[in-house]
Amino acid sequence: MNPLGTTNPTTGKPASSADGHGSLLRLRGYSVHLHSPRGIVAAVDGVDVDLARGRTLAVVGESGSGKSVLCRSLLGLLPAAAVAHRGGTAHFDGIDLAVTGEAALRDIRGRRIGMVFQDPMTALNPVLPVWRQIALPLRRHLRLDRRAAKRAAVELLDSVGIPDPARRADQYPVQMSGGMRQRVMIAIALGCDPDLLIADEPTTALDVTVQAQILGLLDRLRAERDMAVILISHDLGVVADHSDDVMVMYAGRQAERGATRGVLAGPRMPYTRALLDAAPTLHGERGRRLAAIGGQPPDLTRLPDGCAFAARCPRVQDRCRTQAPPLAPVPGSAHDGACWNPVPVPGSADLPEGGAPIPQETQETSRA
Amino acid sequence: MTTRSLLARAGQAVIVLVSVAVATFALGRILPGELATAVLGDTATPEQIAEFNRKTGADQPAVEQFRTWFTGVLHGDFGTSALTGQKVSDALADRAVPSLLLVVFAEVLALAVAVPLAVWAAYRRGKAPDKAANAGSFVLLATPQFAIAVLLIYIFAVQLGALPATGYTPPEQDPAQTFRTLLLPAVTLALGLAAVYYRVLRAGVLETLQQDYILAARAQGLTPRQVLFRHTLRPSLLPLVTLVGLNFGFLVGGAVIVEQLFAIPGLGTYALGAVQTKDFTVLQGTVLLIAAVYVLVNLAVDLLYGVLDPRIRHAR
Numbered sequence: 001m002n003p004l005g006t007t008n009p010t011t012g013k014p015a016s017s018a019d020g021h022g023s024l025l026r027l028r029g030y031s032v033h034l035h036s037p038r039g040i041v042a043a044v045d046g047v048d049v050d051l052a053r054g055r056t057l058a059v060v061g062e063s064g065s066g067k068s069v070l071c072r073s074l075l076g077l078l079p080a081a082a083v084a085h086r087g088g089t090a091h092f093d094g095i096d097l098a099v100t101g102e103a104a105l106r107d108i109r110g111r112r113i114g115m116v117f118q119d120p121m122t123a124l125n126p127v128l129p130v131w132r133q134i135a136l137p138l139r140r141h142l143r144l145d146r147r148a149a150k151r152a153a154v155e156l157l158d159s160v161g162i163p164d165p166a167r168r169a170d171q172y173p174v175q176m177s178g179g180m181r182q183r184v185m186i187a188i189a190l191g192c193d194p195d196l197l198i199a200d201e202p203t204t205a206l207d208v209t210v211q212a213q214i215l216g217l218l219d220r221l222r223a224e225r226d227m228a229v230i231l232i233s234h235d236l237g238v239v240a241d242h243s244d245d246v247m248v249m250y251a252g253r254q255a256e257r258g259a260t261r262g263v264l265a266g267p268r269m270p271y272t273r274a275l276l277d278a279a280p281t282l283h284g285e286r287g288r289r290l291a292a293i294g295g296q297p298p299d300l301t302r303l304p305d306g307c308a309f310a311a312r313c314p315r316v317q318d319r320c321r322t323q324a325p326p327l328a329p330v331p332g333s334a335h336d337g338a339c340w341n342p343v344p345v346p347g348s349a350d351l352p353e354g355g356a357p358i359p360q361e362t363q364e365t366s367r368a
Numbered sequence: 369m370t371t372r373s374l375l376a377r378a379g380q381a382v383i384v385l386v387s388v389a390v391a392t393f394a395l396g397r398i399l400p401g402e403l404a405t406a407v408l409g410d411t412a413t414p415e416q417i418a419e420f421n422r423k424t425g426a427d428q429p430a431v432e433q434f435r436t437w438f439t440g441v442l443h444g445d446f447g448t449s450a451l452t453g454q455k456v457s458d459a460l461a462d463r464a465v466p467s468l469l470l471v472v473f474a475e476v477l478a479l480a481v482a483v484p485l486a487v488w489a490a491y492r493r494g495k496a497p498d499k500a501a502n503a504g505s506f507v508l509l510a511t512p513q514f515a516i517a518v519l520l521i522y523i524f525a526v527q528l529g530a531l532p533a534t535g536y537t538p539p540e541q542d543p544a545q546t547f548r549t550l551l552l553p554a555v556t557l558a559l560g561l562a563a564v565y566y567r568v569l570r571a572g573v574l575e576t577l578q579q580d581y582i583l584a585a586r587a588q589g590l591t592p593r594q595v596l597f598r599h600t601l602r603p604s605l606l607p608l609v610t611l612v613g614l615n616f617g618f619l620v621g622g623a624v625i626v627e628q629l630f631a632i633p634g635l636g637t638y639a640l641g642a643v644q645t646k647d648f649t650v651l652q653g654t655v656l657l658i659a660a661v662y663v664l665v666n667l668a669v670d671l672l673y674g675v676l677d678p679r680i681r682h683a684r
Contacts, residue, residue, distance in 0.1 A: 077586055110589030117587075122580035127602045127677055136598060137588040172678040188588060 029088030114189030120181035258335020396648035
């Protein structure tokens with residue numbers, strides 16, 4: 001439900017965009033190169049994304065894999081001086097983000113694309129009552145007056161499950177728990193009823209029990225509003241339960257990509273396999289040692305010619321060190337991977353899409 | 369701020385003021401030279417001096433003198449200047465008005481210039497406006513106050529004849545003329561203050577702009593004006609507020625150069641005269657009044673802290 005109801009005169013969402021078959025966000029070969037003290041860094045390198053309304057894409061990877069840079073670059077939030085080069089194309093609902101100026105991007109940010117940040121302790125302004133923080137984008141984008149904006153803020157707090165919203169609206173972030181602050185962040189992001197929500201590690205800073213509540217809330221809101229969601233995470237348990245598709249990133253490149261069930265059930269890229277082995281599972285066998293991924297993430301200023309993961313890969317071959325593997329459909333599975341020597345499919349049988357067994361039992365009940 | 373911490377603050381203020389009273393009183397007894405010889409001259413006979421001391425109470429024990437003086441202070445009577453015969457409380461009342469007007473005027477001018485400039489410069493960090501404002505603030509900081517004053521007098525009073533060069537008209541006589549007489553001295557003070565305020569606030573804004581909640585505000589599509597003035601300014605103000613309070617207290621009694629140059633009968637000149645003539649009754653009263661202003665302003669600053677930053681208000 002949209003708490004703003006009819007007062008939201010959205011920017012006239014076309015039923016389908018001109019390019020990309022109904023996909024709201026469409027990236028082709030999207031790259032972001034950043035200046036760093038030690039040279040130019042390919043923080044994001046040739047990423048393709050197709051994301052439709054009502055779907056959740058999980059972006060997974062270690063710190064420095066380019067997840068956050070990707071999203072911030074799309075929104076024009078990177079400091080202009082830091083960006084050395086952008087490549088490829090990025091279309092949001094038919095709008096070419098690459099040629100959109102800062103002023104026009106400001107009309108998209110917060111109104112059509114909402115963003116939730118990792119740490120609600122630092123991403124909320126400590127000196128403003130929360131209703132004012134919710135109200136500012138409403139006043140800017142929807143031209144609500146002060147009273148209407150406050151009323152809408154209270155309704156939004158209600159819609160994200162904050163009890164006694166009228167009283168909470170006048171409070172400051174310091175008076176709230178972490179989970180409640182993240183609900184406030186979500187209320188801010190959803191205020192203008194965006195088409196796309198980018199959630200950058202939305203639960204990393206929260207207690208486990210609160211994590212589940214927040215992710216459940218995001219799922220509910222996505223379904224209610226037919227929103228597209230990009231869920232950035234390094235937690236594969238979160239990804240398994242709360243996304244339709246997954247993109248695994250390594251050193252700025254896409255390592256493996258496809259339907260979440262298929263990728264997690266039958267990872268073909270050794271890096272994805274290693275990530276899964278490193279993740280604790282609720283139903284995993286007791287006493288099993290979690291496998292750490294050996295070595296360090298690569299130096300992005302001096303990426304090797306070949307595969308970026310080659311130095312840490314247990315399945316490395318000579319070819320991997322000289323030639324970077326392209327992202328391509330992996331034989332024997334329904335998803336794409338960038339690997340010369342993919343992990344064999346368990347039982348060596350071809351797995352139909354979504355037909356693979358799920359590693360975690362919780363997954364079966366979590367999503368419709 | 370809770371009532372309890374407010375009461376604690378008020379208690380501290382009283383302790384500070386009583387300590388200041390004792391200290392200034394003691395200072396008058398420690399400094400060499402007697403009031404009697406200062407008033408009567410070197411040729412006074414011992415009999416004349418004894419008579420003078422008897423009349424002014426200087427022959428009493430120090431504790432008794434302090435008790436008499438302080439009881440008077442509590443009743444609003446700061447004693448009488450032995451030199452001029454004028455009641456100190458009357459003189460202080462007269463002198464406090466131009467001093468306070470001057471300082472308030474200067475602070476308002478300084479903030480009106482420094483706040484928008486600092487926010488703008490920080491936002492355009494490293495760009496031309498930032499560099500120009502930085503250079504300007506350095507020039508102002510490096511220029512002595514009297515040079516600024518003389519320059520202003522030369523331009524606006526001598527060359528343009530637009531404003532009076534010196535003097536002061538009390539507001540009860542002609543408020544418009546009060547404004548005109550205080551404008552140049554206030555600008556003189558304000559330029560120096562603005563340079564400092566600019567630097568402090570610019571640093572604060574730069575720090576705030578690094579915060580996650582500013583990135584979040586930008587991600588909400590807010591305009592630069594909203595980001596700067598709704599989200600950034602308030603969390604950046606605390607150091608500036610402290611500084612404004614300290615300067616206010618200092619300038620009420622410490623704007624001596626400006627008061628002298630522009631012939632403004634303020635507290636600073638009054639205190640300076642009292643030091644030179646060893647008129648301790650006057651000095652004690654002036655110092656106590658200035659200390660009271662300090663204490664009150666800092667109390668106000670503490671309260672403002674809580675208003676500006678709810679983390680202080682809601683801290684356990």
